Amino acid sequence: MRRLLSLSLTLATWAGAQVVLLPLDSRPATSTLPSEIAALSGQYVSAPSPDLLGDATRGADPEALTRWLAAQSPGTLIISLDALAYGGLVQSRTSELSVEEVLARLQSVRAWYARGEKVYAFITLPREPDAINRARNYEVARRMIEWAREGVFAELHITWDDAKTGSPAPQEGARLRQDAPASVRVYPGADEVLASLAARALAPEGARLSVEYSNASQAARVAQYEGIALTESVRLHAEAAGWSVVPTVEAPILTPFGGRGTRPGATSDLYLYVYNGGDTRAAALRISQLMRSGPVAVADVRSVNLGNFPMWSDLQTLNRPQDMASLAAWGTPGNNIGTALAHAKIYLSEAARESPDFTVRQDALLARQYANDVIFSAKVRAELRRAIPEANLVGPQVSEILTRLAREYFPVRMGRLYLLQEASLPWNRSFEWRFELVPAGQLSD
Secondary structure, eight states: GGGSSOOHHHHSSOOOOHHHHHHHHSSTTTTHHHHHHTTTTEEEEEEEOGSSSOOOOOOOOOHHHHHHHHHSSEEEEHHHEEHHHSHHHHHHHHOOOOOOHHHHHHHHHHHHHHTTOOOOEEEOOOOOTSSHHHHHHHHHHHHHHHHHHHTTEEEEEEOOOOOOOOOOOHHHHHHHHOOOOOTEEEESEEEETTOOOOOOOOHHSEEEEEEEEEGGGTTSSOTTSSBBBBHHHHHHHHHHHHHOOOOOOEEOOTTEEEEEEEEESOOOEEEEEOOOOOHHHHHHHEEEHHHSSSEEEEEEOSSTTOOOHHHHHHHHHHGGGOOOOOOSSSEEEEEEEEHHHHHHHHTTTTTHHTTTTEEEEEHHHHHHHHHHHHIIIIHHHHHHHHHSSGOOOOSSSHHHHHHHHHHHTOOESSSSEEEEEEEEEETTSSSSSEEEEEEOOOOOO
């Protein structure tokens, strides 16, 4: 497909500074989404085509990525070190490379810094029980802290991936944090981190954030796959994207459902509404109410990898998604919180709002998120699994069936009306899809 030739051809057709993104792997959530969020800033975004990145069975060729990187024009580099070091997230868990071999692969990052360009980077601590050499991954992360201390990175994020109960990753992160300079942040995450770094690099101005939880009594519980409390995860992801969380005070919710909500205890630039359970209609009405007072981002974290369709359906009835600063419901709590806050940070930046076609690009990005996070995760994925066994999700007929099933839920209305052009399964599994939306009237045969 034409759009796979180079993200830089389709995501940045306006004048502006150069931004180079090297994603974690070829999944749309880790490559297409952060590129589109970064492009909202109005800057020229260059990223490798998906065939240069790793997938579930094949790691990226480090020599090919190094050549690609060397061919890029000067500019800010936002990079997943795992992609260059190991070939991708999956390969970071199973690679047999030594510490010194990994560091040799990362020398091109030092070369970028030596050219006088800024480097924003992240590296992960692998999940259990998949990791075969945790000590090696830990030592590489520790060496990256040394590089950060030398000034190689404008910002380095060390994040732990999918920390289930008993995972050593949160404790490893805590040890690394103890000796880290101010340019290093350590927190749970993986797939969303490139977008958070894009927000740090492309919308560097400080911003203030108020937070409300749909179920405040459960907000202090450990979040799934995070290894820490949901409230702590929100704080760390907010800081990762450049937000400072302001205190809130309890206040009555003036909707037919009543209850207790919050109001900012200090001036804030954005309200993050975290749906972590409770009545979905009450949540939709509360979000709508908050949006009458200013920008709102919504992170749906009630279920992992599954948007809450009743809540989002009510929000569509209220015509609210099209006016949100951002929305996210596609992954783990950290994935969703981090994505929503990174998107909103760039959305609210002065540079983004002064860029050409800002409104059109924001609308298309919200449509993409709704199609993926709500329609696919809550409806289409389950229908596809009923139609085709997971082991048989290979071949052109799968794309045909997927597209036919998904089109039943289109068009999607944001500011414009969007139709589904085509869809496929890039990793031959039902967890994620690659799809193309077009405004109504532009659908081709």
